[in-house]
Amino acid sequence: MEFLEKFVIPQSSEHIQLLHYLAMLIFFLFVPFISTVLGGAFLSLLFRNKGMKANDKNYLNFSKEVIETVTVNKSLGVILGIVPLLTAVLIYAQLLHLGNTTAVVYLFVSFLLATAGLILIYAFRYSTKFTNLFSSLDEIKHNDPEVMNEITELRNASRNVSTKTGIYGLAFLILSVWFFTSGVTIAAFPKEWSEGNFLSILFSWAVIIRFLFFLIMAFAFTGGTILFHYFYWEGGKKNLNEDYKEFIRKTSVKLTLYSSLALPLLLAVILFSLPDAAVSGAVFGYSTLALLLMFLSYNLLYSMLKNENAKYSGVLYLSLILIIMSVIIKDQLAVDNATEKQAVILSSKYEEMMAQLTGEGSKVAAVSGEEIYQVRCSSCHAFDHKVVGPPYKETLPKYEGKLNELVAFILNPKQNNPGYPPMPNPGLKPNEAQAVAKYILSTYKSK
Ligand code: HEC
Structure with a gap:
């Protein structure tokens, strides 16, 4: 993905925050859309198969209507399915810049798979119209048995092609979702960037559990969307x-209720398996919100199942959408927390660039690392013995060749050394941190 690095532009920290919000907005569009297309394609294929075996008109009709409902029309597939994913690739390339960018590779593969999947699903959608035409031909009884045979053969052939298109489309979408979850997951696990390899990440627990969550949520949401479409939207469908x-x-109702039963447990497992660096109060908060909404949805579904009505279709749909949104916010916040270091590096590059553009480049160079060390660090640090903080001779070797990481630490200290109190943030500007980092890193051996 080297070519993606060309799109990486140094960003101020405000821009980086904005990118996180943009990623959330994009996923708000993409995730519900791809979920319903996936769930709808599955239902459509399932009921088409059932309908053909049992020769049941309701099943066949449902199969055709469901795929039409969830795909709406071709341009929506491009607007909600393909464009957002490509945008997500570019945003993640910025956010994870200089981290090993496998996350971006996964998202890019997901984009290719989703494109192929959606094309096939739309072909499937239009082919159902065609095969239904043959079904209505069934009703014409022709006297000549040869003509009848020909019609039946044609019908079966067209059904086969159409079913195959649907199955391949569904398979591509499922793979696409798998890669998508891998990309978003791995972005929240910076440790794995250097350790995990491409395949081991795809098959890691963290990814598999999120992938399952995505699929089950997709089925629950598809059920909710169908209820909403038939019983709530514009007062419900007439003339059925x-x-x-x-x-x-x-x-x-059953599809949504049964598939959502496993969601709270999976959500809890996902939450507790997050690395420390990714967890924050807000991550917990949004997970709790999603849990509460799941219990609200159960109640609505249970009531509709018991009382044999579809009274709560509207509220249920809203509640399911809010669950998806909270989960997306939670995931993105986790990525945000986990990639703080990348953000610091990217924004310090930005400040450097701005300083050069405004003619302050020479001043930046003039910031003396030694001076900053004397004034801001030496009260707590010496090179060869412990003061308040550990001696540089002990702590700096691990930063050899990793100037950016040292800068990130100075701008945003984390507890790294047991037995020492945490280091307070010295409040330096990025260019100052850069200067002092260069100074201590280049001199500690000779001190
Ligand atoms: C108020 C005291 C204090 C000041 C001022 C201070 N530090 Fe620290 N520093 C600490 C302590 C305490 C630690 C150990 C924290 C830990 O890593 O657990 C530490 C740790 C470090 C480490 C080791 C990090 C690691 O990953 O092991 C570096 C490098 C460092 N400081 C650099 C600096 C620089 C550069 C400055 C000046 C800009 C500075 N410190 C100012 C107290 C201070």
Whole structure:
């Protein structure tokens, strides 16, 4: 992904924050859309298969309507499925700059797979129209058995092609979601950037659990979307026969209820498996919010199942959307926390660049690392013995060749050495931190 580095522009810390918000907004569009297309394609294929075996009109009709409902139209597939993913690739390339960018590679692969998957799913959608045409031909009884045979053969052939298109499309989408979760997950686990390899990450627990969560959430959300579409939107669908309506209601309520039963447990496991660097109060807060909304959804679903109605379809849909949004915010905050160091590096480059643009470049160079050390650090640090902080001779060898990491530490100290109190933030500007880091790193051996 070297070529992506070309798109990386030094960013001020405000810009970086903005990028995190943009990533959230983009996922708000992408995740619900791809979830319903995936769930809808699955349902459509399932009921088409059932319908053909049992020769059941309700099943076949549902199969056709479901895929039409979730895909809406072709341009939506591009706007909500393809464009957001490509944007996410670019945003992550910025955010994870200089970290090993495998996360970006996963997202890029996910983008390619989603594009292929969506094209096939749309082909499937339009082919269902075509195959239904043959189904209506069934009703014409032709006297000539040869003509009848030909019609049946054509019908079966077209159904086969169409089913295959659907199955491949679904498979591509599922793979795409797998890579997508890998990308977003690995971004929150900076340790794995250097340790994990491409395959071991795909099959790691952290990724598999999130992938499962995504799939199950997709089914729950698809059920909710169908209920919303048939029973709430514009007052519910008119002119449906009762039998069919009841079948849709029952199928969707059950699908949503049963698939969402596992969600709270998975969410809890995901939360507790996050690395320390990624966890914060807000990450917990949004997870709790998602949990509460899950319990609200259960109640709504249970009531609809028991009372045999679809009264809460609107509220349920809203609640499911809010669950997805809280989970996205939680994930993005975790990435934000985990990539603080990348953010510091990127913004210090930005300040350097701005200083040069405004003609202050020479002043930057003039900031003396030694002076800063004397004034701001020497009260706590000496090179060869302990003062308040550890001697540089002990702590600096691990920063050899890692100037950026040292700068990041000075700008935003973390507790690294047991037996010492945490270092207070010295409040330096990025260029000052750079200067003092260069100074101590280049001189500690000779002191
Ligand atoms: C108020 C005291 C204090 C001041 C001022 C201070 N430090 Fe520290 N520093 C500490 C302490 C305490 C630690 C040990 C914290 C830890 O890593 O657990 C530390 C740790 C460090 C480390 C080791 C980091 C590591 O990863 O092991 C470096 C490098 C460092 N300081 C550099 C600086 C620089 C450069 C300055 C001046 C800009 C500075 N410190 C100012 C107290 C201070």
